[in-house]
Amino acid sequence: MPSGQILLADDDAAIRTVLNQALSRAGYEVRSTSNAATLWRWVAQGEGDLVITDVMMPDENAFDLLPRIKKIRPELPIIVMSAQNTFMTAIKASERGAYEYLPKPFDLKELVAVVGRALSRPRNVPTGANPSPENEDIPLVGRSHAMQEIYRALARLMPTDLTVMITGESGTGKELVAKALHDYGKRRQGPFVAVNMAAIPRELIESELFGHEKGAFTGATARSTGRFEQAEGGTLFLDEIGDMPMEAQTRLLRVLQQGEYTTVGGRVPIKTNVRIVAATNKDLRVLIQQGLFREDLYFRLNVVPLRLPPLRERVEDIPDLARHFFVLVEKEGLARKQLDVDAMDRLKRYRWPGNVRELENLVRRLAALYPQDTITGAIIDAELDSQPLLPPQPAGRASQPSQQNSEGLSDAVERHLNEYFSGFRDTLPPPGLYHRVLREIEGPLIGAALAATRGNQIRAAELLGVNRNTLRKKVRDLELMVVRSNRT
Numbered sequence: 001m002p003s004g005q006i007l008l009a010d011d012d013a014a015i016r017t018v019l020n021q022a023l024s025r026a027g028y029e030v031r032s033t034s035n036a037a038t039l040w041r042w043v044a045q046g047e048g049d050l051v052i053t054d055v056m057m058p059d060e061n062a063f064d065l066l067p068r069i070k071k072i073r074p075e076l077p078i079i080v081m082s083a084q085n086t087f088m089t090a091i092k093a094s095e096r097g098a099y100e101y102l103p104k105p106f107d108l109k110e111l112v113a114v115v116g117r118a119l120s121r122p123r124n125v126p127t128g129a130n131p132s133p134e135n136e137d138i139p140l141v142g143r144s145h146a147m148q149e150i151y152r153a154l155a156r157l158m159p160t161d162l163t164v165m166i167t168g169e170s171g172t173g174k175e176l177v178a179k180a181l182h183d184y185g186k187r188r189q190g191p192f193v194a195v196n197m198a199a200i201p202r203e204l205i206e207s208e209l210f211g212h213e214k215g216a217f218t219g220a221t222a223r224s225t226g227r228f229e230q231a232e233g234g235t236l237f238l239d240e241i242g243d244m245p246m247e248a249q250t251r252l253l254r255v256l257q258q259g260e261y262t263t264v265g266g267r268v269p270i271k272t273n274v275r276i277v278a279a280t281n282k283d284l285r286v287l288i289q290q291g292l293f294r295e296d297l298y299f300r301l302n303v304v305p306l307r308l309p310p311l312r313e314r315v316e317d318i319p320d321l322a323r324h325f326f327v328l329v330e331k332e333g334l335a336r337k338q339l340d341v342d343a344m345d346r347l348k349r350y351r352w353p354g355n356v357r358e359l360e361n362l363v364r365r366l367a368a369l370y371p372q373d374t375i376t377g378a379i380i381d382a383e384l385d386s387q388p389l390l391p392p393q394p395a396g397r398a399s400q401p402s403q404q405n406s407e408g409l410s411d412a413v414e415r416h417l418n419e420y421f422s423g424f425r426d427t428l429p430p431p432g433l434y435h436r437v438l439r440e441i442e443g444p445l446i447g448a449a450l451a452a453t454r455g456n457q458i459r460a461a462e463l464l465g466v467n468r469n470t471l472r473k474k475v476r477d478l479e480l481m482v483v484r485s486n487r488t
């Protein structure tokens, strides 16, 4: 049975109750509080082996508290939970030294697993904080489950120099993710150099990457530096890596193995200090079978695979992305537009073969070509006329479930209940279970509905199918905190 004392801070009473029970069942001792001041007092008194904290607390934002905790107790692992769920939340959590970031709502089983991992890691390894970058642009938009997973992976990768392989259809944001890895990673002071293998004539790729000596081939009238040299101390992004010719692959493999290379026509080995991020929209395993890609190179590059899902698998990101692109085009001098409900429905049912890039281009076209402020479904139909739309989604279901969250709600509930019962081993839980379970699920369910509707109680009541006054009363009784966001 695992052991250890956990300090839990969240101003949401329902969340405290649920986490308290799950962690106690897993064998931990839990102390919980609704505010940052108490958490800080406990930490300063030397209590607790691990901290779990929400970001937004009534008296202080946990991101301000984290550096102070890290200063006095650098080895204390901190798990941060947040309902904000943006790329910057994940990055900030990582920069301020959090051990792990969990976007709300999360699976209790996952939380218990993360706690177990945090407590079993070697004690003398501080989970050091990174200085915050100056640049606070939010380059990645989207709060779907699939993007949350990407943000968490990126946050974990920030303090490392690991080679990353990004896969995904064209236009899913592979280059943007590579850039985010660089901009928020430890090489951000160095250069970011992107090379697209498909855009360079095959016979010139080796010289482009590694440089060439004067006279190395016909037309090489002077020595030329390669992309490796230009990316020294920074990140080299190798886009469309599946299009790299075999000879260049062999040279690249040598660099990855030995940390040095020679220019085309050169003899002297040049040491290199470059972080490689590669991307492809092809299935490299198929290319390996066809003899077009070296398997040993694949394994060297695929140290951390990141898969960017196509836009049709995360249609709930479309409203945020569309808004983001309208803001961008406004900065370019084009008019910002609204999309009416019908237009949004069409966008969500479109297949998006060109993914986010296609959406960006559509927004630019809409902003440039249509004088009206509100874009209707008919306009979208006219713009997207060549592609059939997907069938409408049943009400209340924003998107096709992605692979990761395809588990049905009843399966998840059943799993939790089984866990709950098995926690009692040979005995039974205390009587009154029916009402207790319904009470326990009420808080998180209402909390999730409010989070999904960004604190809009009217929409949350509709989503839940309850009367607005009933919802208001429940929010009061359960002491739920409603955070309203203007972005709807």
Ligand SMILES: Nc1ncnc2c1ncn2[C@@H]1O[C@H](COP(=O)(O)OP(=O)(O)OP(=O)(O)O)[C@@H](O)[C@H]1O
Residues within 6 Å of the ligand: 139, 140, 141, 142, 168, 169, 170, 171, 172, 173, 174, 175, 176, 177, 239, 281, 321, 324, 356, 357, 360
């Ligand atoms: N999550 C996102 N948030 C905001 N903008 C995005 C996002 N994903 C992609 N974009 C934008 O969409 C466009 C295409 O993205 P990007 O070039 O990174 O895709 P890609 O997968 O590298 O495409 P390709 O495989 O064709 O090279 C870019 O303008 C990028 O800024």
